[in-house]
Amino acid sequence: MRMADDHGISTERPRQGRMTSEQIRRRMFDAALATTGTRGMTLGFPGLQMDDVIAAAGVSKSSVYRLWKSRDAFVGELLNEAAATFADQLSDDRALRTAIELVASRPDLHGTAEGRRRLLLELIRVVLEQNYYSTIDSAAWQSFLATSAALLADDGSENLRRVAETLRRGSERFVEAMASFHEAMARLLGFKLRDNFAGGFTLYTVLGSAIVEGLAVRHLSNPAVTDNFYLGPPTLTDEPTEWAPSAIGFLAIYDTFIVADPDFDPRTIDAYLKELATATGAGSAPPAGT
Known part of the structure; x- marks a missing residue:
């Protein structure tokens, strides 16, 4: 029986444990993405079974179908949620940590433009290989x-419009993070973009990312080519060394757009290494020579 106070306002307490619509949405999205997050989703979520997701989410079937009239309606919203979730997982600071460790380990190469170029070539070789296989x-x-x-x-639907916008924002965040990395590496080792290159490190990064992602797509059908290694220019020694195709492709971009900064002072390297290490949460750069 419902009870009311003198003002006619119900004093009945809401049932404990009843979830809001937003809580149900969050549980359903989390349950669906938990599966795709470990396997990687495929177009349209063909293996997604609503009953399995509902069971994993711990919600009632009736509450789910009050929010989404069909599986297609749920998948439409899930696409946008997936776009936001996976776009935010594309970048991390592993490349920066690798670079800090490598540069700190070879102080003998800091003093000359040729030594620093060798370090930058080795960074390209190692980081682009790492990026490709991580991808x-x-x-x-x-x-x-x-x-x-x-x-x-594209059918002009609002769902796909939101997906496109979410992907665009995620891609911009990824490019911004990687452009900052490439700019930091150039500054660290005394290099800069050519004066006549107007695209900045953003375009430099987009071109490099296109190589990595294009090879990753090609890997799906022809891994024998994309996963092979080829002899390339020497880096830390005078001997030719093995390069992944992703690193070879990026090397062409580097050679086209990057030059040594004639005003660079190599004495700034140690201080900037410490600044970068702090930014990654590593605390400090490894001691030089370790």
Whole structure:
């Protein structure tokens, strides 16, 4: 029986444990993405079973179908949620940590432009190989790719418009983070963009990312080519060394747009290494020579 006070306002307490619509949405999205986050989603979530997601979310079927009239309606909203989730997982600070450790370990190369160029070449060789294999092994990237592919079926729907906008914002954040990395490496080792290159480190990064992601897509059909290694220019020694295709492709961009800064003072390297290490949460750069 409902009870009311003297003003006619109900004094009945709401049932304990009843979830709001937003809580149900969050549980359903989390349950669905938990599966795609470990395997990588495919276009349209073909393996997604609503009953399985509902069971994993711990919600009632009736409450789910009050929010979404069909599986297609749920998948439409899930695409946008996936776009936001996986776009935010594309970048991390592993490249910066690798660079800090490498540069700190070779103080003998800091003093000359040629030595610093060798270090930068080694950074390109190591980091671009790392980026490529991280990409092809990443469920987040596979899911981001599949979500992007959904845009090919553009039907003018509001769901796909939101997906496109979410992907754009995620891509911009990724490019911004990687552009900051490349700019930091150039500054650290005394290099800069050529004066006649108007695209800045943003375009430099977009071109490099296109190489890595293009090879990652090619890997799906022809891994024998994309996963092979080829002899390339020497880096830390005078001997030719093995380069991944992603690093070879990026090297062409580097050679086209990057030059030594004639005003660079190599005595700034140690201080900037410490600044970068602090920014990554590493605390401090490894001692030089370790």
